[in-house]
Amino acid sequence: MTDVQTLPLLSLADTVVLPGMVVPVELDADTRPVVDAARAAADGDTPATLLLAPRLADRYPTYGVIATVEQIGRLPGGAPVAVLRAGDRARIGSGVPGPGAALWVEAEPVEQAAADEAATALAEDYRKVVIAILQRRNAWQVIDNVQRITDPSELADLAGWAPYLSDEQKRELLETPDVEERLTRVLAWAREHFAELEVTEKISEDVREGMDKRQREFLLREQLAAIRKELGEDEPEGADDYRGRVEAADLPDDVRAAALREVGKLERASDQGPEAGWIRTWLDTVLELPWSVRTTDTTDVVAARSVLDADHHGLDDVKDRITEFLAVRARRAERGLEVVGGRGSGAVLALVGPPGVGKTSLGESVAHALGRRFVRVALGGVRDEAEVRGHRRTYVGALPGRIVRAISEAGSMNPVVLLDEIDKVGSDYRGDPAAALLEVLDPAQNHTFRDHYLEVDLDLSDVVFLATANVLESIPDALLDRMEVVTLDGYTEDDKVAIARTHLLPRQLERAALSEDEVVLSGEALRSIAGQYTREAGVRQLERGLARVLRKVATRLASGTEAPVAVGDAELRDYLGRPRFLPETAERTSVPGVATGLAVTGAGGDVLFIEASAMDGERGLHLTGQLGEVMKESATIALSYLRAHGSEHDIDVAPLDRSLHLHVPAGAVPKDGPSAGVTMVTALASLATGRPVRAEVAMTGEVTLNGRVLPIGGVKQKLLAAQRAGATTVFIPQRNEADLDDVPSEVLEALDVRPVADVGEILALALEPVAPAVPDTHRAAGFTAA
Template sequence: MAEAKSVPVLFLSESIVLPGMVVPIELDDAARAAVDAAKASESGELLIAPRLEDRYASYGVLASIVQVGRIAGGSGTAAVVRGTKRAHIGAGANGPGTALWVEVTEVEEPPATDEVRTLAADYKKLLLAMLQRREAWQIIDFVNQLTDPSALADTAGYASYLTQVQKRQLLETPDVGARLNALIEWTGDHLAEVEVTDKIADDVREGMEKTQKEFLLRQQLAAIRKELGEGEPDGSDDYRARVEAADLPEKVREAALREVGKLERSSEQSPEGGWIRTWLDTVLDLPWNVTTEDSTDLKSAREILDADHHGLEDVKDRIVEYLAVRARRAQRGMAVVGGRGSGAVMVLAGPPGVGKTSLGESVARALGRKFVRVALGGVRDEAEIRGHRRTYVGALPGRIVRAIGEAGSMNPVVLLDEIDKVGSDYRGDPSAALLEVLDPAQNHTFRDHYLELDLDLSDVVFLATANLIENIPSALLDRMELIQIDGYTEDDKVAIARDFLLPRQAERAALTEAEVTVTEDALRKIAADYTREPGVRQFERLLAKALRKATTKLASDDDQSLTIDEPDLVDYLGRPRFLPESAERTAVPGVATGLAVTGLGGDVLYIEAGATDGEAGLQLTGQLGDVMKESAQIALSYVRAHAEQLGVDPKSLDRRIHVHVPAGAVPKDGPSAGVTMVTALVSMATGRQVRSDVGMTGEVTLNGRVLPIGGVKQKLLAAQRAGLSTVFIPQRNEADLDDVPADVLESLEVKPMVDVADIIAQALAPAEAEASVAA
């Protein structure tokens, strides 16, 4: 006896499904709920049963979902299902979603006896005789391959000559022999009726006129379509009426009517007719003259942005400025939609986890616009942006046009996510195709290859996100307004965790503030010692972990409430993963602390220098790129040229010098490590340690000049996270300090420098201190 299991059930009133049948089902609300519940379940099955007026069905068919998609020639959706097993329906059951769930037991098929095999052979002869009269050779081959009597009997579900009552009787008859006996009787009667009907039809057909033949064929075609559940195909007359009734721009209407004319002149068998219908459907579905009205309440917009995101003042100011300009243009009676160069194109660049993607929805809410996200990560085909030519099989419009259609308005907020991860290959360069989309001077006449119509994108607010600005092509970056999001300070992370992350994770864990409280000290401890990231993604994972453990503890200990304080974090999260290590790493001469920028934000980089006996030369390890290799060579040349000035014995450099940057499995490159390498080499040559509280960044020339670099804000945030107190930066980067949060500048002593010799003088521990330590 098979075990009972719970599955969603779908009752059908117009068709009977038997095991082995593959049928389409039009999705209304109830059917969609059952299909969605089945797709979300572990087994992926649903039960299809007939809807009876006098009683509840006792048997149904377990079915799997083959495909879900649009109905051909229509606007609805349908699911294609495959019947697998006959099942007995038991009591109702509870399940997720709005679908109806029932307990079912699969009907086990007993081994076929000789009597059943004899009945199956008799039924197959009758079935093949009827199919041969219809010359259905493919079906004949399929029937010949069937050896299972039960499967052979269940193919009667496709038979048009059986009534719904007869098919329901087959469904409710688990015994194979009884099913085959009934089918032999019904099929024999129908075959005799067909023979008589065919004889009469042959006699009448000879005297039938051509018009009568056409009428009969059309009636038969309508009957076939009705039996298959298909509606009448859309004709050219229907499309002409739809185009004339649609609210389209004049040029778009003219192009659509030209295509309708081609459709009227083409034959029904021509494949061009299908292409034209698909194109017309796409054009008619686009919201050509639909726009949403922007919110002009600047105060409310700022409140929405502040409520959704902590910090990010530059982005919020830019959105409010955009609203202010539009509101003022509206007051002056100037055009606020359309027009050359009126759209806003902003790129939010920064490390992961700082809220770039989620900011798009907040911007749309503040503007009162529709929001749609276009994921560009890994896109390598230009046609994904511009669309495919209609001559290609399966041609589609590009993602931009599809985003406009999905939004349902011509002025949505479109988020181009991960624009720095767009690739290129033999199929074209998608980033080059984005130039026209994102250029405010050109996108009012954007032309998609599929539509071949001008689309006005000038009033669309484009937001792009990127991790690394360097990976964005310069021509593309030139057309966008760059807004840098460099990460959060420790205070920012604590505030975000308290106001946003903790309430969200508590809701997901079904906890209230009265049940679990996380103290401010605990949040600060997590930010300082458990995470080293510019964003808050890992922070949120740790909070989720702590709340899951709290939920388990509440359930097992019957506690009414819990408070997670700093000392409790070891029990909930384990030991801290990050502890200050600068003092330990720089405890020996030849190690200097540098600052770098990676795709994950700012980071601390330790550069080690050592010397061994052997032939004079420079050895570099640590997966260094060409730029860092050149920096090391320049640093060694500078130290050799200025050895006396730096207090270095020239003979100490006539050895095999080894410069290593730890974490050798991670490739490293960039023009920010020059001063750090000089400091490490001087420390190695003089035997003086580098101060453990000092970090530095900057490129160096052969003359010792400190050149400017990028990512100052991210590097200073990393220095604060690492517990440094003094940071040397190039003097020409002093203007970048205006973007650094005030609390970071208060916790760090930032020293702009011009000459690397001055950095060495302040970064190395005094010689007398070294001597006293040695003594």
């Protein structure tokens, strides 16, 4: 066991000393123990010895090092100093009395155990990391000293000189007598520091390389400028190229003048400034536009109509309008009246209809029929006016608007431009894109369209603009006035079957990698998919149903089923499950107080069931079904009409002098519009008389307080919806009789359409006849149930 020594204690405030270190300590009032120890040693034969320990604020130190006073002298400034050499670790015991003013304590030197293999291996790893760190600092002399140290404990305590270790970390080493544990800690700290050095050096190298590259490029540019100056070519790089390109390009006179002005600015601008880049981008945009490129329209009207008929089924209004456009242009060309860029020579058509009727794909067919190039501009969700008119060139990242980009993409000045989803254009603090489209779509103004980025006139008068929309009411009136509206109201069931057979089925066969020899779909199956598994104005769900059937057929063929696979009406349940849409009009109207109305939604025409109920309570009318203000007013008018004129139609209005509830199902869907008045009158009359509405009857129209039936819109879509729902008799306003000319003949043959001028005509025909007389008890019970 090591003998306990009694030594003066010296606490160092800003230094942690490990064994083997030699440190200078200035002599002042706090280092009195050094002086006392030196004096005590002067009286003996051994060097002055004392105990060094770090000064701790939170606790009393438990470990220190036994140090000897090597020398006492003065610094060049005259301050006294002592040089101390640290020896072994020692545990600090309790204080003991001693001479002088110093604090004397018991110190028990820590015996160092012999290093085992693990400590030796750790020491070698630590040596390698320390040498790698020192090599990055070019400290070769220190590296030699490190390589000469063989004792693992001495090597671990060498970390006391490491500048990257904090005093806390060094104190941990001082208080860790075990060599292996000490080496583990210093090795981990050294590796962390080495990783930080690598990252720092990599960042510094990247920065240095970037600076060197910029300096090299700057030097090369200066040399190139000097060479050009010696050769007499003192123009900035690229300006001469742009001047030649502008002079060689076939540009309008005003555009050429503007481009040459910008080339002059480029010649005077510095290559290092941002303005040169902006000018080059503008010149590239101008030169890429097809100012003088125009495709030749086809003059064969019959061939163009055949192209439209082959690509789309039905849509005669659109096809007629395009054919008329071609016929007029052909006659103008024959008579030499074709003027490029003349006012009003273009066409602006708005294709309005529910989703899936072929509005977007029709644009490509129109371009194909005209022999023009086609480009699509998606406007759904656009809220920034600059998306249409372009950004001012003063903004960073400025670009031309979508119209200019569409012309550049088409590569000609007379393409077919499809403005898709124009009814979904929004507006916010960045402007109103719909207002910016006013000039674009005005045939009398768009021959001088000016984009904010180009700031030169662009002739759009020869562009055929096609706009698509689902809801006409969402388009601003001023913008709608610029366009010729063509309504696509949807397809009949016969149309859907024909489209499926001609267009959808071949496309889905190709996608499913099937041939007509491998699968056979009967006409009854197509009609069932269109009528019982889908209920829509367009054909998207129909195409998805066909795709699902063909995928299952492909699976069966892959499983070993022999071809061809026949799919008839009876087999559809195996492929698509149960039918999803069955006629429900008879079920819904089987009780009094329910009438079937017709409405137009964003997805096309649809049936609307209106239910009325009476109960005891305060007289009044309660409305539910998320109705808009117009429908609420219609309900109030309907009730007032029956209370005032019910006796004229043999209706006892006493049951209506109760608490009434009028409900339109599907309450999660907002409903509004002036076309449910007659339906509400019929539902309330059915409730009052106890006579159900005939199941095959549907109706539409607004009503006045005097019972007049007012005209409504969307007659074609509503009649198509009535046919899909299974109705056979439809009442419409008499003033809408002219709209029947637009309804397909097969629809009119399937429906008994009755124009009416007074709601009394509907009440006389729509309600079921009076039931035969029954005993009073049964009558009372039946009325109460109603």
